[in-house]
Amino acid sequence: MTGKVTITFEPEGKMITDSPRSVLEISQNAGITLRSDCGGIGVCGKCRIQIAKKYGSISPPTDKELKFLTAEEIAQNIRLACQVKILSGTATIYIPKESRNEAREISGTALEGRISLSPVIQKVQCQLPRPSLEDTLPDLERLTIGVGRIFNQIPLSILTNLPAILRAAEWNITAVFCNNDLIALESGNTTTEMYGVAIDIGSSKIICHLVDLLNGVTIAEEHAENPQIMYGEDVVSRITFAAKNPKNLKKIQSLVIDTINALIIKMSEKAGIEKDKIYEIVFDGNTVMHHLFLGINPKFIGVSPFLPGLKSQVSFPSRDLGLEILPEGKVTSLPLIAGYVGSDAVADLMLTRIYEKSEYSLLIDIGTNSEIMVGNSEKILVCSAPSGPSFEGAHISAGMKAVGGAIETISIEDGKLNYTTIGNRKPKGICGSGIIDLVAELFSAGIITKNGKFTDLSHPRIIKRVVPEFLVVPKEETDTDRDITITEKDINEFLLAKGSLRAGWTILLEKFGISQSEISRIWLAGSFGTHINIENAMSLELIPQVDPDLVVLAGETAVGGSKIALLSGSERESIKKILMKVKYVELSVEKSFNREYLRSIPIYHAISSNSIL
Amino acid sequence: MTGKVTITFEPEGKMITDSPRSVLEISQNAGITLRSDCGGIGVCGKCRIQIAKKYGSISPPTDKELKFLTAEEIAQNIRLACQVKILSGTATIYIPKESRNEAREISGTALEGRISLSPVIQKVQCQLPRPSLEDTLPDLERLTIGVGRIFNQIPLSILTNLPAILRAAEWNITAVFCNNDLIALESGNTTTEMYGVAIDIGSSKIICHLVDLLNGVTIAEEHAENPQIMYGEDVVSRITFAAKNPKNLKKIQSLVIDTINALIIKMSEKAGIEKDKIYEIVFDGNTVMHHLFLGINPKFIGVSPFLPGLKSQVSFPSRDLGLEILPEGKVTSLPLIAGYVGSDAVADLMLTRIYEKSEYSLLIDIGTNSEIMVGNSEKILVCSAPSGPSFEGAHISAGMKAVGGAIETISIEDGKLNYTTIGNRKPKGICGSGIIDLVAELFSAGIITKNGKFTDLSHPRIIKRVVPEFLVVPKEETDTDRDITITEKDINEFLLAKGSLRAGWTILLEKFGISQSEISRIWLAGSFGTHINIENAMSLELIPQVDPDLVVLAGETAVGGSKIALLSGSERESIKKILMKVKYVELSVEKSFNREYLRSIPIYHAISSNSIL
Missing domain, CATH: 3.30.420 (Nucleotidyltransferase; domain 5)
Structure with a gap:
């Protein structure tokens, strides 16, 4: 390897030292979001950046760049991040908003780019011949012949409006299919709008991505706490609650459906699209989250032999679940593996x-x-x-989720404890990564034994209250005006x-x-x-x-x-x-x-x- | 032909004179309901009757009768109506209730008997293996393998209850299919119960038959006036009303659905079966009735080029229409032919x-x-x-439907007018068949011209009111205390x-x-x-x-x-x-x-x- 290069990413102002390589690779190593729809192989043209300043050399424009960029743009140092390499020296890279849309979830890997687009949602646009006394084919048969595609039977909700839609559209329509199901008939040519939503239903967090199915780009992201948490953090409490009676099951199901609907509405508003142009939801979650979302009694997951109601991939009309997308749109689950290995694991696999x-x-x-x-x-x-739940900060006295103010790194050097917090705020507690650091550092520093007991209760940072507590951050420095400490019980929980x-x-x-x-x-x-x-x-x-x-x-x-x-x-x-x-x-x-x-x-x-x- | 025989059918007490022939044929000629599931060929054994009295000779038991009847039964003069012939004299025939179930609609033809049973509704009963820690196949996959049949995806309403159903049934279940759709899962062996409903939705009358799909027998029949009649007797008025706005369409659709639901409830109560054991409805009707039932705006049937929304056979879950059978059961239309030739014509063809x-x-x-x-x-x-509507008695001043008190036959012999009424009651008006007779007889008797004008206004039965009226029945004989008459306008309407x-x-x-x-x-x-x-x-x-x-x-x-x-x-x-x-x-x-x-x-x-x- 040759010498290092230094890059400052704007507008974040984040400075990175790395080996000479492409701007995309450097940004990915640094955890900076940058679109890479094609997986960084120079065929999508979405990773445009501008080299605002440079002291050193950068690679000349590649043929791939010349395909996407005008001479004027190159003169302005606009380049494709996956193609341009910082060879030496320093540079300041400005990432425009439109190059930022990609999700962060695959930081450093950009695996989605390797997927070639073939959504099960497809649109067929056609101008149907106008009927006349000489051509008296009824509407449905006219449509069927017009779209030139065999499809399963039309849903009643579309059929009942068929005569009106066809005439309002002056016979120029776009038919929307999910596999062989006709799920919508739209007036005019709507082939430029086709959206879907991917959802991970976690026990504690629900993550939704709104995706443009025509180019694979994530155009909005939202997440929320899973409100089912009010019936227990762990899945077992939620099984117990839901299994009690059908009303409880309905209630706990509605909580997650309402939350997802709110996220979908937020995303569509942000992205400026109509909810009815969202044609499919694909979701994953652990088996209990999966069952509660679909309204399946999870009782038997909780008792031996721990059977889920199903493991196959299933797909239902969204109206069956009351989701706020196209009513005849589909809600599709990823398959499950076993009672306690859900479709979230399948998603990981994929x-x-x-x-x-x-x-x-x-x-x-x-x-x-x-x-x-x-x-x-x-x-x-x-x-x-x-x-x-201790990795998520729960069941630890000063534990908290990985949000602003959480201590996320800790090091102990020469008896001095250093920490950083999320968002550089005054600390409120310790999140999972901070706890790992803390336990590892306490052990390295000889402050705890391999069984997590304090070796010396007279250590200057050990405070004796009801039980001995190790002082991580004194209250003078915290946001809560209380000491942030850790006890042997906390350490034991973690271990x-x-x-x-x-x-x-x-x-x-x-x-x-x-x-x-x-x-x-x-x-x-x-x-x-x-x-x-x-x-x-x-x-x-x-x-x-x-x-x-x-x-x-x-x-x-x-x-x-x-x-x-x-x-x-x-x-x-x-x-x-x-x-x-x-x-x-x-x-x-x-x-x-x-x-x-x-x-x-x-x-x-x-x-x-x-x-x- | 030899001499006539005289039969009295009990419990009606209806006396019939006919040629010597089988009791079934005599009953059919007389319009008496008697089951003939096999079409009268002696293979179903359903047309048992008892010869209560006889003065004359009847045919000896046939081999077919001996197959279905015990020696004791034959000694009691219990016979099969399709086999036993009244050869001479008189006989009194008692028809037991169980031999009465068959519908009347195919009087004298018994075409249904020629159809071999192959309903699209099928049941598969199976005892699934109980799960264990060694056999952890989830419920749905256990079911799929157990029934040994490829089916389309399970509906959400069945899936959500799957774990509970399987366990309540102790893994002994009956799966119900409509073609490749799983439409119900029932506890235990329910293969002996399988029902369907056939409906003819006429503009004026809705006829429902509840059918046992296992043997083809009609176990209950009900009919009602089509309540849409309040928006017009003719289909054009109903199109106009329904096309006005979606609320009207919904209203006129609900009228027919509510009526059908009431008929279904009545039939299931009479037959003593559960509504959830009715798995399919097949219906026919003219194109407008068909569209209004499904909730399709019929507007464009009414305007050139008179296009229906569809003509193909379609099938929807009954819950989509709110029909009172199994919610996942099917409602299937017979196909249509054209704007004004509906599935009732297809049914005729079948x-x-x-x-x-x-x-x-x-x-x-x-x-x-x-x-x-x-x-x-x-x-x-x-x-x-x-x-x-004149054939149905409408638009004729003394016209009425073919119900009790309607004059149904008329003859004029030697200047004397004879008539019969339905139910032998005092006459209230004239129904379609009476009008045909009246016009034909008036013409034969030289009372009207070929254009339907009275030839001689001084005819003793012609009364001069605002217009001349021919007196059919004087008020002294009627149930209404008014003369029943016919005018030239009435005759013109008919012509x-x-x-x-x-x-x-x-x-x-x-x-x-x-x-x-x-x-x-x-x-x-x-x-x-x-x-x-x-x-x-x-x-x-x-x-x-x-x-x-x-x-x-x-x-x-x-x-x-x-x-x-x-x-x-x-x-x-x-x-x-x-x-x-x-x-x-x-x-x-x-x-x-x-x-x-x-x-x-x-x-x-x-x-x-x-x-x-």
Whole structure:
């Protein structure tokens, strides 16, 4: 490698030092959003940026750039981020708003670009011949012949309006199909408008992306807390509530449907599109979220033998669920794997494509229940580890979600504790990534034992209240005017969670018959995953100890998987086949689980014993 | 022929004189309902009767009877009506309730018996394996494999209850399919219960039959006036009302749906079955009735080029229309032919099967708009003749529907007028068949001219009020204390209607290239048709002049056609192909129509010029 280059991204003002490479690659490494619809291969022209200043050399325009940019634009230093390379020196790159639309969920990977568009929603525009006394074909038969496509029977809601629509449109119409279902008839040529929504229904967070099905671009994103949380943070409480009576089930279903409707309305307003031009929703979620959304009683997921009502991909008219898109539009679920491995895991699979490679990948989607997969193109093993909510900041006295004011990194150097917060605000609490850092650093500094007990209660930062507390941030510095501390109980909570996680992947690797060193890629999925300190996660054995460069912080993969299914009918079909390779491992019936779980709880100072580091 | 026999049917106490023949034939001639599921060929055993008294000889038991009856039953004179013949003398026949269920609509023809049962509704019963930790197949996939049948996607309403249903049924379930749609999941073995409803939606009358799909037997019948009549007797007024605004359309649709629901509830109560065990409705009706029932704006049927919204057979979940059968059950329309030739005509076609014979048939379904068909196995021509409501007693001063108290036959012999009324009550007015008789007899007696004018205003029965009126029944004899009379205007109204009808079949025969004498069968369909005097209808040229034995009074064929479609998926399929042979003739654009119409209005005393009589 030659020397480093330094790039400042505007309007953020974020400065990055990196190796000489394309602006797109540098931006991705830095976690800066930049559209890359084609996956960075120079065929979509969407990643336009402007090189505002430069001291050093940049690559000359490529043929691909000359295809998308005028001479005048090149003179203004407007370039395609995927093509232009910063070869030396420093540069300031301005990213215009229109190059920003892409979602962040696949930070650093831009996998969506590799998907060729083939949505199951299709439009056929045609000018039908006007009827006359010589041509008395009825309206429906005229339409059927006109669109030249065999389709399933027309829905009653369209049929009843058919005579009026055809005449109001002066026989110039656009028919909208979802596979072989006619779902809408629109007046005139509407082939330039075709939208879909991808939704990840998490136990705590619902993420919606509004996608232009004609080019794959995400044109709006919204998320909200899952309001079902009022009936319990964990899925078991929600099962209990919903299973009690049909009214409860209806109530808990309405909560999520109302929230999604609000998000859809917000997105359509932001993007300036009509809701009726949204033709399909593809969603993923864990099995309980999936069932509650569809209104299926989840009771039997909660009791042995833990059966979901179904696992196949299903698709219903949106009006059956009262969703605020085209009433005859479709709501499609990604398939499920097992009672505690839902379609969010399938979405992870679709996005990471670990089933394509002969080498072994490990995928961990951390949540209250963490899904863990080990596999390659031959076979994939999957399990669900009940890791509890501590990674999301819950059940920890000073814990909080990863929002503004949360301490997200912590280091202890020479007895001094340094931290950073999200949004550089005064700290309010500690989020998951901060807790990992804290536990790892406390252990490194000899302040706690491998079992998470304080080694010396007379340590200057240990305050004795009801129980001893380690002072992370004194109240003078906090936003809450209270000390931010951590107790042995908090640490224990965390260690139990990481024990469950470690036991999960250890057993999967064992069953697969491979060792940690054979893993050639680790995917950390989930919003939590994107912010953690990989070295600390490894030192705590939250994840196996491999070359950190093999770890991909994949972010919110799930919604990305739903989006792939939304954009590609063939990917949607192929996942059904891929799932035949997936074998579910029920940890609770594994003989080695208890032994492995107990062994996984303490901290082993892995760093010192690991040859890589 | 030998001498006559006299039969008294009990419990009615109706006495009939007829030629020696089977009890079934005698009952059919007398209009007495008696089941004949197999069409009277001795293979269903449903037409059991008891010969209560006899003075004369009856035929000995046939082999077919011995198959269905025990020696004890034969000793009690229990016999099969289709087999036992009354050879001489008199007999009293008791018809038990269970032999009464069959519909009347196919009086004397029993065509349904020729249909082999193959309903599109099918049940599959199976005991699913119970899940365990070793067999964790989810519910839907367990069901799919269990029923061993590929089906379209499960409806959401069934899916949401799937876990509960399977467990409540202890995994022993019956799946109900309509073609490839799963429409119900029932607990236990319910394969002995499977019902459907056939409906003929007439402009004035709605007829519903509840049918056991397992044996083809009609287990209940109900009818009601079409309440849409409040918005006009003729379809044009109803089009005008419905086309005004969507509220009106909804209102006029609700009227018919509410009426049908009431009839369905009545029938299920009578038959003692649950509404949810009714899985399909097949209906027919003229194009406007069809559109109003489905909620399709009929506006464009009423304006040139008179296009219906569709003509194909369609099928929707009953919940889309709010019908009181299984919510996921189906509502299926018979296909239509043209703007003014609806699925009632298709039903006629299905029941009469004129498309099967190489010989030529003429089918006339008399109503406000009368459908006329001429054809054979090669080709069928069809037209709609706007005959007006006079055949149904409307627009005639003393006219009334064919209900109790209506004069249904009239004869004038030696200057004396004789009449009979429906139910042998005091007369209230004259129904269609009475009007035909009256006009024919008035002409024969020289009281009116061929143009329907009174020849001699000093005739003793002609009363001079505002206009001259011919006294049919003096007020002393009527139920209304008013004279029942007929005016020249009334006669003219009738002649215009018959002119339209005659012009219709004349043009069709002409276009087909055959003469009246080549017709080998005339079907008179519609409830009106069953009561008319064929000779008088011929003398007035309401129908062509052929051997009266070639005329079949087919009765309410339409509901029978819907019933065939309900009972036989293959008949339903084949009708689509048959309709390709049907060519619609729009009378209003036929050059010869006006000439032929004017020529058809006067009475030509055909009897005198006809070689047959």
